[in-house]
Amino acid sequence: MALNGINLALAWSGQEAIWQRVYLALGLTQAEIDEYFAGPAFLAWARMGNLHTWGGPLPRSWHLKQLYLQHRILDRMRSFGMTPVLPAFAGHVPKAVTRVFPQANVTQLGSWGHFNCSYSCSFLLAPGDPLFPLIGSLFLRELTREFGTDHIYGADTFNEMQPPSSEPTYLAAATAAVYEAMTAVDPSAVWLLQGWLFQHQPQFWAPAQVGAVLGAVPRGRLLVLDLFAESQPVYTRTASFQGQPFIWCMLHNFGGNHGLFGALEAVNRGPEAARLFPNSTMVGTGMAPEGIHQNEMVYALMAELGWRKDPIPDLAAWVTRFAAQRYGISHPEAEAAWKLLLRGVYNCSGEACSGHNRSPLVKRPSLQMNTTVWYNRADVFEAWRLLLTATPTLATSPTFRYDLLDVTRQAVQELVSLYYEAVRTAYLSKELVPLLRAGGILAYELLPALDEVLASDSRFLLGSWLEQARAAAVSEAEAAFYEQNSRYQLTLWGPVGNILDYANKQLAGLVADYYTPRWRLFLEALVESLSQGVPFQQRQFDQNAFLLEQAFVLSTQRYPSQPRGDTVDLAKKLFLKYYPWWAASSL
Template sequence: MEAMGVAAALGLLLLTAGGSTGDEAREAAAVRELLVRLLGPGPAAAFSVSVERSLATESGLDTYRLSGGGAGTRVQVLGSTGVAAAAGLHRYLRDFCGCHVAWSGSQLRLPQPLPAVPEELTEATPNRYRYYQNVCTQSYSFLWWDWARWEQEIDWMALNGINLALAWSGQEAIWQRVYLALGLTQAEIDEYFTGPAFLAWGRMGNLHTWSGPLPPSWHLKQLYLQHRILDRMRSFGMIPVLPAFAGHVPKALTRVFPQVNVTQMGNWGHFNCSYSCSFLLAPEDPLFPLVGSLFLRELTKEFGTDHIYGADTFNEMQPPSSEPSYLAAATAAVYQAMTAVDPDAVWLLQGWLFQHQPEFWGPAQVAAVLGAVPRGRLLVLDLFAESQPVYVRTASFQGQPFIWCMLHNFGGNHGLFGALESVNQGPTTARHFPNSTMVGTGMAPEGIGQNEVVYALMAELGWQKDPVADLGAWVTSFAARRYGVSHGDAEAAWRLLLRSVYNCSGEECRGHNHSPLVRRPSLQMVTTVWYNRSDVFEAWRLLLTATSTLASSPAFRYDLVDVTRQAVQELVSLYYEEMRTAYLKKELVPLTRAGGILAYELLPALDQVLASDCHFLLGSWLEQARQAAVSETEAHFYEQNSRYQLTLWGPEGNILDYANKQLAGLVADYYAPRWRLFTETLVESLVQGVPFQQHQFDRNAFQLEQTFVLGTRRYPSQPEGDTVDLVKKLFLKYYPRAVSF
């Protein structure tokens, strides 16, 4: 079958699986309910929403139609699915009303009367799918969410046209049933599961045991949440992706089945085998199809199915053999365990494995995996396509359909960052690739709640055949919508950010914040950036000049904090360079001055600014963890999970500071003490005339880090202080120094 024929066949298969005309009324009702949640019952009454499957294109692509509006006339929103109708609604609010919907809050001042749609507007998406999530997002961002927060996110997904998304909550409860049925004891199961903050890597076979066990109440709450999540996703016509068996099993299975053929994998992420080195069932072992079908049967009995399942056997783990025959057999075993329960199963595979270890995944190895599943039944996520696309070097995944994904963010880091030009051009380039099997676009961040401009652009591109013609004009209008009014200085600030922090290209576009601010200090820290720091400082100044007009906008105040945070991040790098230079030149006074400003003045001032906005509070993150608990013991356990993930990640700092955030409380009590210790250690080194010993400093720093992780100090979960006043004070003190470096 030709490549495009495969893609079309997959689209047709899943169009049938995803819903029928009988669901039209339910999906329209779901969008009307979203409207009420978003705008309130009064404004929502000015819209008419309906869903008609027949509106879709001949090839089944989602379509919406807008009409009406103006004095005394309701705005008519028609979609081929609930998601399409929600995307059409969002288009109207954005382009006709100048509104803005984002994680940090929404600007929804509607003109009165509602603007008329001059002539009927019909838009069809160029691809079958708009995908959302990364397996890691569940742990880095969704970890402690209750239903109210999930409801907001699913609304955001619908408005942004997402129709394919992971729904992986509650699976450990299903696995527990399966493992008990196979003869494992409850103690063995408890020993196997990771703690809540590390479940993503337990699910992919990277980790086990670490920071567990899971309390019984966790399973009950996650089952409840999963039912509500699935019901709401399906009500919009979304396709939830459920988990499937990838081959990893608890070691205790070897007690129950002594003859089982398993391979112990290598360690992962600087963890030893106490917490990694998972056990992988041999594909030919009779237990493989048994375990896989038991799990999927129990899962679908509990939750139903939409026939797409996610599984990752070799995520960041080198397979035990590079022989194509082994890789094909391992892949086929996963797929066959799916189809044994669901003959219509389609496997959603994160293509990260091909990108992460390209030296292992040569042409023969890639071909073995891609060829082991019938064409059209393996849907590959080209997970990091904005930076390192895999479709280019695999001949469009050798005929298997793929989704062009923007990964963008690692670990949920703060830090202004993006490759907007690459994101803008990438989907169109992939669509026009020879014999392209691209069937969708996707957003696959490890963590959300940052760099909202990047996700706004990516969501729009899911409905456009061509790139945005003028990103400068686009970001200008983005700023006007975000703040609800056009302001020259604010828009100029955004254009400066577009040409600097959001203009990443090449190898530096890894999407992970390596600023010295959030790293354990050393004398070898990298401070180079791909942009001119003066653009960030000038954007900071311009935003501050707009405060008299825009300070009442919550989105503006959020951005003012975020750009101030970025400016301070730049200042930390510059003061660190002064420290290092002074130390190497054995100049005590400049060393003491630069280190003193960085550790004792700048970081405390940053902490105060962060504390003024509810989105940058350590206390909120920890309070969410505590509220998920049913006892004080559980609350302490969940809080410690959270603290570990943000900092040490493992018991010995195994993936130190990977998930770094810049939060009030974390800056003051985790980053600042390390920088004070570093400054004092360097000063002591010069005074005593002895070399700086990094290994000794690391040991001392680990004691500080561990003290924070094991600590019980409670942090405010409500903002304190006035953002504008605090930013002004910090700006007046440091801006003159920033532009003189």
């Protein structure tokens, strides 16, 4: 981060340990606090008030290790001259606060993300309640005593949650209460606010409501993240956040999905447009992905733009240099492959860019799945061919081997969509043999082949993902708990598939034991439907699929954390088998 010029970043680890001290001091029991905290895989949403309880409780060792980790993070950031952003109190409290303080004015908000109130429906303290400044200042005083401060704090009261009132006076009071609790402890406090709430519910956040929030903090003491500016900027419809400084951010990836994706032209031009906007208050550029370790070119471009006054004049020339730097040598086929990807998968625009990977491969199957893409699939297959052509020269480069695997994975993803279309067409035409042929290739040849090639790189292993979770534990019971949290986040996300396949990834082991069984179940149901002349029942299939999904989450099967097989050989094998089919079918 420091080498790329990033000088402001969240440092939110360890805050639950501080909250535990505060809640114990207020009179809550340890059991009540344990019941409130979400599990490790869901803390990001718990910290914004979206969730509580789900995936918890947090072990005692978690708090101790996170405190230690936070100290190390802060020491390193400060040694580099970076500014850590610490958390502050946004108004969300455990329900148990009302037991200790029965007169507290607390409002229960609505549910979030298909969760019921057992895990959602945050309790929000009224801004005028005397407890608000008490809790806010207690937390910040304890936090800064433990970690020191660099005077910038993050807090989000209404992230993806509708406020209890749309009255500007209420919204201004709720905002002022957060800020005043900060300045009571740190008179130099600056509040870092996610601008996502204005983008996520634009029908609620009309000009009066937006103005109430932005005007409740002295100008210059609220720093707003325009979180999804490459696709849906907010500064353009809020008069540059009504004079409050803001950071133009690229979100790019929801859920940390695999899949080649980017809106590079919008990313390239966006910061300059924001800087030249009338009365612009833009003070920097930023990145706010929900997951990294994919689409590295997108992040390389965004990092470079932080150093530039103007957009890159020729992205095709830039991507040529990117490929040469990435592999340590110029190679015409590799550079041509990247140019094709630049004009295709990395040239998203419009509504298609509002999400990330919606491939049928990583979704629970149905007959209504959308396979449309914003790019020409031919560009992906040709880039695949060109990278394979470059292997005699570049195969010793680790970054090249990674990219070859990633483009191979993308090509298989495209093939899954095409074979799914063939399956659906055959089913709707009541043609059993074509259904069996296409479905057999998809579920019994293509997906196992994808799992095999993913297994050749440690960065695409489910075993590596789960081992990282287990490594945080101090006992086998804790390791199993952390692993199950991780499995839930990858798949069901909630106890009943509340945000199903949101964080979908393409990892060896996950493809074999989660996606593949689900696809086979779907195809068996379609075959049975045609054979018996009865309609396909999506609801029944969903119930059966959930049993498979739940079995995967609850499984204790261990997966390899070391790669096996040769990426180049496996990619060539896949190419020789499937490229001729695609080429013939696309004529």
